[in-house]
Amino acid sequence: MPQNAYKWLSGKAVPRASSVYEDWARVLGGMLTAPFLASSSFDEFQDAVGAHFAVPETALSALRSEAGLRSGTLPALAVVGSSVTRLNGRHPAEHWLEGVYLAISPAWSRAEAGRLIIGTVAIHADAMQRLQIRYSENLFSRQVLMSGQLRSDGRTAQSALACSYTQRLFFLALNMPTPPANLISGILSGAAVHDPDARATACRILLLRAHGSHAEDLVARTGYLDADGALVESELAALGYRGDAERAALGTGIVDFLNAPSPSGLSEAKITDLAPLERIIDRISPSECLQKSASWH
Template sequence: MLTAPFLASSSFDEFQDAISTHFAVPETALSALRSEAGLRSGSPPAPTVVESSVAGRRGLHPGEHWLEGVYLAISPAWSRVEAGRLIIGTVAIHADTMQRLQISYSENLFNRQVRMSGQLLSDGRTAQSALACSYTQRLFLLALNLPTLPANLIGGILSGAAVHDPDARAAACRILLLRAHGGQAEDLVARTGYLDADGALVESELAALGYRRDAATVALGSGIVDFLNAPSSSGLCEAKLKDLAPLERIIDRIPSSEFLQKSASWH
């Protein structure tokens, strides 16, 4: 679902990318819309004063990608010792000097901080990365479904081989990235580790990320646990857009404490 602020402030290309994540829109139709708007094919309009103002309120700088930011990552634990629990990690997405997106993922495995990093590539509908682990030198593959703005929740699949495991089992699981508001990746390191698969505990993590506690966060906490642990009828480990959409709608309705402070300053 596209939010009203996004529809009001997005460029044609941003709107096109968002629509394309849900529908297969023919290029002929997009070309016709561009022509009606007086745009050249493949050339986005220059940002208007209104667009620049809205981008500033979002906390974006000129040229910044909307996926950039710091996230708390939640996924099912792969360790046999911690079976049935969740593992909390941190994710940071940023653009390098060549404006290529880079992603780093870090988690605490038995009191050792394990970091993985790589380039994040996107085809407009999904984003993928081959994360190189600095501890094991193994590759972990991350496949994400691109969310709509403001990208408070990103879902996908993480796959690789269990790190602390005598058989180095090949494994894959669902993973959710929850945007942290007003913090740095270093601020979340203390939160990394194992967590019981309990909606109330996930709700506490959301509060620590800056989301206001209310009835919606209670529902979101439970929804996150259900999403991560849901069995697949197809036999595949998959993260479907229709399963992610309800979680996106809930988190986008929950104002962050940072947003509430900014709203107060605007008034």
């Protein structure tokens, strides 16, 4: 709706559907990714577009003036209508990371080789407006908690998670998603808690937003799971995601994404590989999320 576009440009709202940013990426020829468009500042966007197109300075000045921008201010994607501004020193993209997630990754335990492990993640801002992250797993009937500060530069979010059980550090690198961050991909690395060889290990990890839930609500769902799309679909259904056929396709897609071999030999999670799954999960997200998407709150 036109009024929503004006709210986006003026800084009063953010589109809560990743497809908005994907559409703009296509308009621009595909040289910029949807997450970049969602989180970039005016100046960053200007530099990126200027590398591919000749944009007159008069046009840029007019856009700054229409958006009410002063030279040096950094609202995201003002050129195409974004609204995110820096709040209390936090990067504009950080606020849509906050929430509770079900985490799915390949199991590291040799006893559970080939299976998945389900954990929980909670991301929140502390009193100093710094993002904190808590990751919890159920390992052989013991709840293991890891926590740390989550730092973001607008493209990625990283944390060194301290394990309360072993005192080891686990490193988490997440790709910055587009709003509403229903699905976040990344890499988790460290050494398995129960492993006499203490192997250095890294794997893909996916975070699925649990709308309206608290981390405590998901504890019963944590543990090991066979790498079966139907079982992952059951987890999605328990989180409130709708649409049997698309939910089944998403469950299969999640298993394939987590287990896909890397042709480069690196353990990596390319955000472009996640785009098809992101489109599905946004379509089948619980009704309260869809209502927010429609209103751009």
